[in-house]
Amino acid sequence: MSFDAAIEGRTIRCRIGTDRALKAPVFCYSLMAANRPMSGGVLVRSVAGYSEVALPDLSAGALHEVVLEHVDPEYRPRNRAWLPLGPYLRHAGGVDPLPPLPSGVISGEAPEPPPCPGLRLVPPPQSWAAATGVADARGGFSTRSHLLDGVEALAGRLNLGPFLRGSLALRLHHDPTLVAEGYRLEIGAAGVDLTHGDATGAFYGGVTLLQLKATHEGMIPCGAIEDAPRFGWRGQHLDCARHFYRPETILRLMDLMALFKLNRLHWHFADDEAFRLEVDCLPDLWRKTAYRGEGELVPGVFGGGIRSGGSYSKGDVATVLERSAALHIGVLPEIEVPAHAFAFNQAVPGLRDPGDNGAEISIQGYAQNVLNPALEATWDTLIPLAEEVAGLFPMRMLHLGCDELPPGAWEGSPLVTALKAREGLAGRDEVQGWMMERLAGHLAARGIRPAAWEEAAKGAQGGIGHEALMFSWTGQGPGIAAARMGHDVVMCPAQKVYFDMAHTGDADDWGAAWAAFVNLEETVNWSPVPKGAEDVAHRIVGVQGCFWSEFTTADAEIEPMIAPRILGLACKAWEPDGLTSGPRLRELAGALGPVFDTAGWTRHRTP
Incomplete structure (x- = not known):
């Protein structure tokens, strides 16, 4: 078998070769959105x-040649990621995979890094007072404290040791007046003093020394650092619904996060394509959707091919939580309601109005991907699910989803029509808001804080309420509006910190393009509190990067999408606004390049 494809304007030209006769062949594949053949089949x-x-x-x-186009004329293939993923042939004699096209970022030779004067540390500290001389840490540090055991373990996993097996004195001091997560370092040629207010501050002081040791080749500049984070929420999201990442990959991602002082993993394991967490209350949900492809409830969307997937056991959750605790990272789980529930509806019948004659289609082309809040069966299913998932994670917080409700949702449902009349709801946004408020209220009454995407604040009655933490993703405007409604907000604008976006507009690059092309400089070229929003600055509590996995066909493909752009995220989440410019970030990325390489983390290398 042979297979190749190329972009030609709005179309994709595919050529399929076979070394034997095939009767009744069917070409199976996935593109970014709904598509159709123009010729060839x-x-x-x-x-x-x-x-x-x-x-x-x-x-x-x-x-044989097949020419494809997206149904929506606004979808124009941008790069190699828009070519067919997971292609295979079904025919009278069985099923055969077609050779996959080259996937992921193509890494070339790294450009010569620019000079990086000053302290080579990401995120840069709030204050750095340089002194004369250097501290020789090439052999590592010596300390009697066990507060840095987690840093020692991190150094080993990232191949950045030795860290605590050397001779340079490292003395720890506790100062309860320091702010949470803050620390102070006094670096001298004879030793280092690390002052901390809590265990996390001690950990971050150790991480700073670990990174400086790596970027300054063991000869750390002497001086004093005063440091603390700007935001309490410094997050990275990972979509494990579109692509199943091995637990080991999640652990590797958390190690990278910790190296740059990110402290929240947003674990997105539920979406239209799958529900990947093994729960006792609804075993059919994960058993029937963990895998997709030929003969499964969900076909091979987004590169699923003949069969792919997996689910996370409670043992996997325990493993992730053990690592997260050692790295001072909180884990936020997410379920998806009311939309992005195609797999949910396939696996758990009875959650849609049987009288619904609506024809709503989601932005990604799914029909019937919305749960119906007018059915008691929906609540009998969602409430135990939400309680069980939240109960697995120490944060006592649950992200409820609530993004991209399809136009026309519930318009064909007599039961929702009756619900609107009974509750005084005017349209779909108010129905969604009513649903989110009810579910959030149930969780809040049990000490679980709800979280959701920005759309959950919609509706004349105020939307989700219950002090829900809101995530502003289409831009910053919805986040500012939610903050003015009294919500705490995490800023994660797609135009700046969606790491599934292609780095450039080059046709040989890789990734999405609907929001922007996001180069390294763009990740710091913005303000979490934009001009004119100073009145709600106290409500902006964090910054988060997101990685959606529609284009991902192998775990390693995320690495050059995330690195080095994670450096910009770390800067925006930690430092005072505007401290690091785009050119300075590129200098720092050059200095950190060898660290990524030593850690075995592939980075994007284009200029």
Whole structure:
């Protein structure tokens, strides 16, 4: 078998070769969104971006061409990631994979890094007073404290040791007047004094020394650092629904986060494509959706191919939580309601109004991907699920989703029509707001703080309420509006910190493009509290990067998408506004390049 494809304007030209005769072949593949053949075959099935195109019988040695286009004329293929993912042929004799196209970022030779004068530390500290001389830490530090055991373990996993097996004296001091997570370092040629207010501050002081040791080749400049984070929420999101990442990959990501003082992992394991957490209250949900592909409830969307996937056991959760505790990282789980529930509806029947004759389609092309709040069965399912998932995680917080409700949702449901009349709800946003407020209220009464995407604040009645933490993703405007409603807000604008976005507009690059092309400088070229929002600055409590996995076909593909852009995220989440400019970030990224390499983390290398 052979397969290749190329972008030609708005179309994608595919060529399929076979070394033997095939009867009734069907070309199965996935694109970014709903699509159709312009020539070469007949569309016989479509689920979101997944399509099945019937081809004519193929003779041995045949080379058959199929030309595809997206249904939505606004979708124009941008780069290699928009070519068919997970392609295979189903035919009278069985199922055969087609050779996958080259996937992920193509790493070339690293450009010559620019000079990086000054302290080579990300995020830069709030205050640095340089002194004369250097501290020789090439052999590592010596301390009697066990507060840095987590840093020692991190150094070993990142190949940045030795750290605590050397001779340079490292003395720890407790000062309860320091702010949470803050620390002070006095670096001298004869030794280092690390003052901390809490265990996390001690950990971050140790991480600073670990990073400086690596970036200054063991010869750390002498001086004094006063440091503390600007925001309490410094997050990185990972979409494990579109692609199942091995638990080891999640652990590696948390190690990288800790090196740059990020402290929240947003674990997104539920979406239209799967629910990947093993829960006792609803075993069919994860058992029936953990895998997708040929013969599964969910076909091979987003590169699922013939069969792919997996689920996370409670043992996996325990492993992630053990690592997160050692790294001072909190883990936020997310379920998805009311939309992005295609897999949910496939696995758990009875959560849609049987009289619903609506034809709503989600932005990614899914039909019937919304749960119905007018059914008691929905609540009998959601409440135990939400309670069990939240109960697995020490943060006592649950992200409820609530993004991208399809236009026309529930308009064909007689039960929702009756609900609107009974509750005085005017439209879909108010129905969604009513649903979110009810679910959030149930959780809040049990000491679980709700969180949600920005859309949960919609509705004339005020939306979700209950001091929910809101995540502003389409831009910063919705976050400012939510803050003025009294919500705490985490800023994660797609135009700046969505790391699934392609770095450049080059057709040979990799990634999404609907929000922007996000180069390294853009990750710091913004303010979490934009001009004119000073009145709600106290409500902006954090910054978070997001990685969505529609284009991901292998775990390693996330690495050059995240690195080095995670450095910009770390700066915005920690430092005073505007401290690091785009050019300075590029200097720091050059200095940190060898650290990524030593840690075995592939980084994006284009200029």
